[in-house]
Amino acid sequence: MTKRGFTLIELLIVIGIIAILMALVIAVNPAKQFAQARNTQRWAHINSILSVVYQNMVDNGGNFTCVAGALPASATNMAVASGNYNICSCLVPTYVAAMPFDPTTGSYTSCTTYDSKYTVMQDATTKRITVAAPDAELSATISMTR
Numbered sequence: 001m002t003k004r005g006f007t008l009i010e011l012l013i014v015i016g017i018i019a020i021l022m023a024l025v026i027a028v029n030p031a032k033q034f035a036q037a038r039n040t041q042r043w044a045h046i047n048s049i050l051s052v053v054y055q056n057m058v059d060n061g062g063n064f065t066c067v068a069g070a071l072p073a074s075a076t077n078m079a080v081a082s083g084n085y086n087i088c089s090c091l092v093p094t095y096v097a098a099m100p101f102d103p104t105t106g107s108y109t110s111c112t113t114y115d116s117k118y119t120v121m122q123d124a125t126t127k128r129i130t131v132a133a134p135d136a137e138l139s140a141t142i143s144m145t146r
Contacts, residue, residue, distance in 0.1 A: 035137040038103045042133040042142045045100035046118060049078075050131045050144055052095035053087075053120070064122070064129075066090035071122035075132060079115035088114055105135045 006014075053071075057064050064071055068086045076085040078099075088099045088111035101108045102117035119132045132143035 032138065039133075039136055039138065039140050039142060041103050042118075042136055043144075045102075046131040046133055046142060046144050048096060048100050049091075049116075049118060049120070050129060050146055052091050053129055053131075054146065055095050056090060064090075071120060071129060073121060073124050075119040075121045075130070075134075077116070078118055078120055080111075080113060081115065084115075085120060086111075087120065088116075102133060102135050104137070 053064060056066070059065075066087060067089060072085050077083075078085050078087045080086055080088070088108075092099050092111055099108045099111065099114050099116055100118070101114065106115055106117035108114040108116070117133070117135050119134060120129065122129045128145050130143060130145040136142040
């Protein structure tokens with residue numbers, strides 16, 4: 001007569017392996033990793049926008065030239081809709097191939113239909129330009145000033 005089943009050692013080994021796998025999943029936290037990757041993309045985007053704005057200024061004798069007018073004095077979303085600053089046609093395609101946009105909340109199809117969800121402003125006193133990503137994740141502050 002043979003008894004079937006698992007031995008105590010086999011059960012302990014399986015429980016140990018499951019515990020290790022669960023610890024790895026909790027430690028890695030894929031949602032946090034994806035959020036950090038999107039924040040890194042936001043940093044790259046605002047750096048790109050700031051660089052092409054300065055390239056526009058270099059090409060125009062130190063003044064930012066855009067059909068939308070002067071850069072706003074307070075943080076304003078870069079988008080087509082009313083109440084925003086429509087910077088796209090001043091940068092695309094001369095300085096950048098496509099308008100950068102927030103990977104979670106922004107959108108871009110063309111300069112007639114976009115909402116970057118990034119803000120831009122120029123300090124009236126210092127003339128320094130700030131581009132920011134207000135929808136950053138993990139309580140990060142993503143802003144760059146030059």
